[in-house]
Amino acid sequence: MTSLPPREAAAERGTLMSVADTVIDVRDLGLVFETPDAPVEALKDINLQIRRGEFVTFIGPSGCGKTTLMRIIADLEQPTSGTVTVNGVSPHEARLQRAYGYIFQAAALYPWRNIQKNVELPHEIMGVSKAERAEKARRYLDLVGLKGFEKKFPFQLSGGMQQRASIARALSFDPDLLLMDEPFGALDEITRDRMNEELLRIWHETKKTVIFVTHSIDEAVLLSTRIVIMSARPGRIVEVIDSDLPAERNLETRESPVAQQLAHRIRLGLKAGHSYDEVR
């Protein structure tokens, strides 16, 4: 079976989804950190497939490895066992091909560049012509609602606007995959709600595959098509829940019985992973 090309191999296994649609394939992944006291199992036996166009949320308590798992997918961290493929190639090759846009916990804008120049940064590095990158930056700043703020410097913008600029920066070079690491964690709840709505709209408009790390159950319910519940010590996947919310959503969708039911299931999953236990 090893000699078969991926597509046939999948057919052989009788997988329902087509392999061509698999963007991320994580198999038996493990990561052990060597520390002075004892080795720490940051991730253990992680198996996960993510299809094109999905919005997958990793949720779990601090220290469950959700960010680490995403960093491995982004080739910013190396696993100690198992395999990961991104678009059928290794994370390293995928990074070299600039396959993903990474959005960090903070906006990570460069303070000496104005907003326009910050969004142009990836294009400068990729050698895009001046006119084209200016045009792209304008288009995506418009998309995230920052039209008119091009010449402002990051310190002149609120936290929410800064994070929008960073989303524009990640979208602007049109990667198929967006990796979002608690992007709204530092924002107040009202701003976070607005950003969630905007993200839903952008996701509908751009049809990207999104991996989203959060520890907000609300956020996971509202945004995801699939929710991956993780637990700590060792970091592992407890449960994967398919969302049965309709594709068209808004903030009120969270109040619906279906959403309440989903939130309840997430809580049960977190409980099963001992997420609510007192930290030892």
Added chain:
Amino acid sequence: MKQGPAGWMVNKLLPVATVVAIIVLLWYVLAVALNWAQVSERLAKESDNPPVSAIVAGTWEMERPVLPAPHQIAAEFSKTVFETRVTAKRSLVYHAGVTASATLLGFALGAVLGIVLAIGIVHLKVLDRSLMPWIIASQTVPILAIAPMIIVVLGNVGLTGLVPKSIISMYLCFFPVAIGMVKGLRSPDPMQLDLMRSYNASAAQILWKLRLPASVPFLFASLKVAVAISLTGAIVGELPTGASAGLGARLLSGSYYGQTVQIWSALFMAAFLGMVLVYSIGGIERLTLGARGQAAGAR
């Protein structure tokens, strides 16, 4: 903070003027105390019981006082700065110009050397381990001890005048630049670096687009220190050569002939030159960083 001209007078000028007035007052008192013995001795030869007022007046009028009075320094300063052609050998502006050119050349060389060393140290672990101890050791050698050696060695290979002085300046001023720049180039946070990795940026791109811009505030802080000690280096470089021009030469000839007034006015010129240099860097800093809203609040 916005303020009117009156506010400026009260907030900026008044404290400075008060300090200057106190210093000048103490200076006159000190001049009396230090010059007293000489003056009273001289006056005692002329009359049996010289009045105290005559002695006090005399302490402020001596040709070669131990400590010249402020007005004597001011007179000498004004004579050699404003009343002498700037090209003349007796002009303090001319001497300051000679020292300033050595200072600036040494400063430029030192800044470039410091930046290049810092870039090497940040990128190559080997350089970090091998160079850093030597850079620190270089600064523990007293410059007064090593300056004559540099002058002699360079003189042997035919380098005299401006260049050896600049080398001494460079030797002193590359250090704060190297230390500041290493810190500055390492100042980007992990997220900003990860962002570059996610774009598959090359080391050169990370240097130009992230590390160097991030290090600019650190660079200016270092440059202010560097330009001040670069001036010290240039003056020290003028001492052992018996140089005919420059503030150092002025200090040296003043001490040969006991011309304390000349020494003090040269010292004031050096202080003034140093201030001009440091404030110029501060001005460039505000222009550079102000444009991106990163101006350091305090100078």
